[in-house]
Amino acid sequence: MLPAGSRLHTSEQFAAVVRRGSRSAAPRLVVHLLTEHRPGPPADPRVGFVVSGKVGNAVVRHRITRRLRALVRPRxxxxxxxxDVxxxxxxxxxxxSSAELGVDLASALAGALRRARRAPGAARPAGVRR
Structure with missing residues (x-):
């Protein structure tokens, strides 16, 4: 389990990251990353996971989520x-496998960070689609 301060909690938080963040894809996952600074003192990075029913039944979805959580924690x-990620x-x-997910996560996270750094302050306003 990730600490509460390191998790995205609301649908609004997820939506903001997906809509305004940098996106990078890998064969088995997509990473959305938003580097906007939240008000207040510097906050820890937060992460959330989306594993839809298209991935598999509940057992498969929870297994994928656990693997991804373990791979994200050290990063x-x-x-x-x-x-926010x-x-x-x-x-x-x-x-x-977990190793394949780890390779995809590292690749997609690096790509999203690269895109976010390349265009600082170029976040799209809310409601603007790609």
Whole structure:
């Protein structure tokens, strides 16, 4: 389990990251990353997971979520303060090993960070789609 301060909790938080964040895809997952600074003192990075019914039944979805949570936990310290991340599993994640998910997570997270740094302050206003 991730600490409460390191998790996204509400649908509004998830929606903000997905709508305004940088996106990077890998074969088995997609990472959305938003580096906007939240009001107040520097906050820890937060992460949320989206594993839809298309990935598999409840047992498969929870297994994928547990694997992703274990893979993300050590990477939280590498993220800039105030960063929010949404990791969305694709159906191919159901057949993937933890090692394959780890490679995809590292690749997609690096790509999203690269895109976020390349265009600082270029976040889209709310309601604007790609």
């Amino acid at each position: 939280l310290a590498e993220l800039p303060p105030g960063t 949404v990791v969305r599993a694709l159906p191919a994640a159901a057949a993937a």
